[in-house]
Amino acid sequence: MIRDITLGQYYQTDSIVHRLDPRVKIVATLVFICSLFVVEQAAGYVAAVLFLAAVIRASHVPFRFMMRGMRAILFLLLITFFFNLFLTPGEAVFSLWKLTVTEEGITLAVKMAVRLSLLIIGSSVMTLTTTPNNLTDGLEKLLRPLQRFRVPVHEVAMMMSIALRFIPILLEETDKIMKAQMARGASFDEGNLIQKAKSMVPLLVPLFISAFRRANDLAMAMEARCYRGGEGRTKMKPLHYEKRDYVTYLVLGVYLAACIVVGRVVPWGSIL
Amino acid sequence: MALILDHVTYEYGNGTELLVRALNDVSLVIPDGQFIGLIGHTGSGKSTLVQHLNGLLKPTSGNIYYNGEDIHDRDFSKKRLRSKVGLVFQYPEHQLFETDVFTDVCFGPKNLGLDKKEVQLRAFQALKQVGLPDDCFYQPPFDLSGGQKRRAAIAGVLAMKPEVLILDEPTAGLDPKGRDEILDLVASLRKENGMTVILVSHSMDDVAEYVDRIVVMNKGSVCYDDEPKQVFAHKEELEAIGLSVPQVTDIMHALKKAGWWSADTSVITIEEAKKEILRQLRKG
Structure with a gap:
């Protein structure tokens, strides 16, 4: 779907x-x-x-x-x-x-x-x-000079790559939740606009909860590997x-x- | 009356990558009241198969009949089908969304268009059936423990009074106690309501004790479909496709191989194994 x-x-x-x-x-x-x-x-x-x-x-x-x-x-x-x-x-x-x-x-x-x-x-x-990863890497390096003006370039790039990484995961999750609610008789394409908006609640609540849970887990996993932002961080495959x-x-x-x-x-x- | 799959094939691919054939010419008859274990390792097509049974997926070719009617006929109501063939997904707790457990369980019957009293009655019965303590009913579902959440989610499907209950890996991610509780619950539900139950799992130990029949899937096809004892006789073949026999069966095989005695290796439950070992010991 x-x-x-x-x-x-x-x-x-x-x-x-x-x-x-x-x-x-x-x-x-x-x-x-x-x-x-x-x-x-x-x-x-x-x-x-x-x-x-x-x-x-x-x-x-x-x-x-x-x-x-x-x-x-x-x-x-x-x-x-x-x-x-x-x-x-x-x-x-x-x-x-x-x-x-x-x-x-x-x-x-x-x-x-x-x-x-x-x-x-x-x-x-x-x-x-x-690849999305390469793209954010490139962007980070291109915008590096902005760091002198206190623009958090690394953080922005990291956020972008996390967001990109999560799009397919959340899409799959949406698919799963949608099917699960459909199995309970929900329908997402019936009725007028208000009914349609209402029918999104059983989809959005579990999706948001799962997104927050994943964000929490990811933050924990990053902390566990001592992530401290871009300062002094090197790349496994530096661009040259x-x-x-x-x-x-x-x-x-x-x-x-x-x-x-x-x-x-x-x-x-x-x-x- | 029964669910019948007639040469069902399901393919997907988003037009760019290679076509994936998730189900390959699957034919099954699921008679009323049977307890079936659907086994296969990850990616064998078992989840795809069960999503066909309540019309969430439409086969690329082949037909599915419920009580003699083709479920993809234009005048066949999918909503009614989904109330009769209840599917509980893996990690069902991820689909709870209401402010309290009771309202969440009401969601299914409410969608069937029943009146308020009937909805609440069914929700109450379902929650009782799954054995949730009364003081959980009006708690937010997110405050429950893992096992309780899963019970609440199963109740959400039971409240629609399905005739066929399908559980997709209901024990995934639960501790051994939670696992046993859920499996016992399923067995008792089946006994009390006379429902047809399909239990999807990759663990033979989960299903060996309970089911009447085991369907083994591999690469989208059914490779065994028989009584548990007959299926577990194919130990080597099962291991070759990434599955195993129950641990007790494995032990009996090992004992026989070690030449201890001519053990009966068709043992599938601990109770049977105990009897068999005692019998052999007395004999020796």
């Missing part, structure tokens, strides 16, 4: 993208997102699509997994598309009843839809090729950059430069 939901959707396989240092992938995702919003002209988007296609190709992750993330935001995508289409002021192309479609509206709607789709696919490349990581940074720089040049200078018309 509920177990079919995949979260922290790591796709296990071996590829150059999987082997990259998580820091590189986080930075690359940020750069990619920035590049999407820097470019104004169609040529820039062509560059972004080509870049993304190359990365997906190198990652050995089937394309349909990328599209899964898209399904979740399809609704959002449609809303933005239609709002931009109808509500942008400018030169009218045609009007439907009270709604007017403008030339600017079409351009903006298409541009935003493309940006959003590329953004989602781009970031799912990161989550699909990096390899040659391929430097090369990736280089490629990223070139990509960003290309995007700025192509996307802002070459006008729409010249490629159409």
